[in-house]
Amino acid sequence: MRLFTTVAALRCFLDLSRGKQPRSDEATEVLMGNPSLTVGLVPTMGALHGGHLSLIKRARRENKIVVVTIFVNPLQFGPNEDFDRYPRTLKADREFCKQANVDVIFAPTPQDIGIDHQQPTQVMPPQSMMSVMCSVSRPGHFEGVATIVTKLLNLVQPDRAYFGQKDAQQLAIIQRLVADLNLPIEVVPCEIVRESSGLALSSRNQYLSLEERNQAIALYRGLSQAEKAFRSGERLSANLIQAVKTELEKVPAMKSEYVELVNPITLAPLDQVEDRGLLAIAARLGTTRLIDNIRLQTRQPIVAIDGPAGAGKSTVVKLVAQALGLLYLDTGAMYRALTWLVLKSGVAIDDEPEIAELVSRCSIEFVNQPDSTRILINGQDVTEAIRTLEVTAQVSAIAAQAAVRKVLVRQQQQFGQRGGIVVEGRDIGTNVFPDAELKIFLTASVQERARRRQQDLKNQGKEEVDLKQLEQLIADRDRKDSTRTISPLRKADDAIELQTDPLSIDDVVKTIVRLYQDRA
Ligand code: AMP
Secondary structure, three states: EEEEEEEHHHHHHHHHHHHHOOOOOHOOOOOOOOOOOOOOEEEEOOOOOOHHHHHHHHHHHHEEEEEEEEOOHHHHOOOOOOOOOOOOEEEEEEHHHHOOOOOOEEEEOOOOOOOOOOOOOOOOOOOOHHHHHHHHOOHHHHHHHHHHHHHHHHHHHOOEEEEHHHHHHHHHHHHHHHHHHOOOOEEEEEEEOOOOOOOOHHHHHHOOOOHHHHHHHHHHHHHHHHHHHHOOOOOOOHHHHHHHHHHHHOOOEEEEEEEEEEEOOOOOOOOEEEEEEEEEEEEEEEEEEEEHHHHHHEEOOOEEEEEOOOHHHHHHHHOOOOOOOOOEOOHHHHHHHHHHHHHOOOOOOOOHHHHHHHHHHEEEEEEEEOOEEEEEOOOOEOHHHHHOOOOHHHHHHHOOOOOHHHHHHHHHHHHHHHEEEEEEOOOOHHHHHHOOOOOEEEOOOHHHHHHHHHHOOOOOOOOOOHHHHHHHHHHHHHHHHOOOOOOOOOOOOOOEEEEEEOOOOHHHHHHHHHHHHHOO
16 A cells, blocks of 8 residues: 655556556556556545445445545634644554555645645535535535545546545535536445444544433434434425434534435425435534434335346346336346447447437437337337347447446436336446345356356257356356446445345245335
């Protein structure tokens, strides 16, 4: 692991890693840049704990290089805030990062990073996102956050940047910033990590006395009470907020700063929750300011089924959807529909910019009919047309293009907004619907998948293929799928693995239906 404190060193390391700059001893080996070298950034203020670790672990899984920045950002502290006493524990943080297999810590001083002068250029998030929640008592805070995050994103130029849901307003503002400034970065939101008591982990918890630690649990208790009321059908903000306040009021030492219910993306205050809301609190215990939040959503559950090719996902997904009365979101059909459009438009399969243009402008719809689901692209029904050999032959080449994947994943997420879907793929539970209620990782041994494939071919009256040869093909495909730069095959941490070697399709479907019902 490397630790850098200067911009020059960080840039030099990243340039060398990306192969953009020749090493002095390899002057002739000027590479064009290494596109498969993905970089994940985890910005922190240090005093690292389990919450940070969850971000680092996720970044570690998803990227070749993990950069953790440790910087107590003066721009985001007000004059009477805890900038001077904020815990600075670089030595321990260094060990923490080493254990977590981080590649680089970037820990600059304000001078190193160029914000020591009086009036640095600032990034200004939308006023509407800064008139609520923490902005009210912390004027200037989010300008400071947005400015430093923009600097870090520019310096590191990561593929992905990881932020905790714990700081929900910060997360929403950064997501907006990245979208509004067209930064080519994926913002990855990470769930709140809590102690077993429910208290959200925070570097500021160090300030709490033992008594205050116990009192601080009221934040989570309040949110949990509101969630309970929400689950029983309460939708009015005033009542949900009151449920939180009632719990907070039980701790006289707790001085509530705000309890607000807002739209989690725009942060606009809500009178009632239509489909989703963010219920957030800030409160003071003694001199310590604590924040916490919870998301409330009414959408129906999502079942995400991932797993290696040939494990039976596409057969199972339709049957599960039928058995549960949910909609089968056929993501494969979306890629096929686009492939059909590309072929029809006469665009070359490898003309990625032209295909990016096409996919960004196309509209795909699923229309439910009594006996089938039709798929339309730009208003044209292509349900049958997408099953031709020509489309089948080209669909993987098109689905592998980054721009195509990005746009279609966004569309899938839009289809999933109301929930009530079953969907299968390679990265549905990890990337497309990380908040799916039920995630299944359907798998089978290479030998079993080869045997099933051989049987399928036989049933289709095709020439017999050697079992060993099929095993080899399947093993090669597994390797390719799990090492892809874009959306590799990976079991989500919270997915349930179903090894289907000894199971019939009927058994698999019944198991998934039972798991779904157990969770309901
Ligand atoms: P901080 O060091 O407090 O600025 O936090 C750095 C990042 O870690 C931010 O994206 C936080 O949202 C995230 N984070 C802090 N605490 C937690 C937690 N308990 N669970 C998940 N993420 C967290």
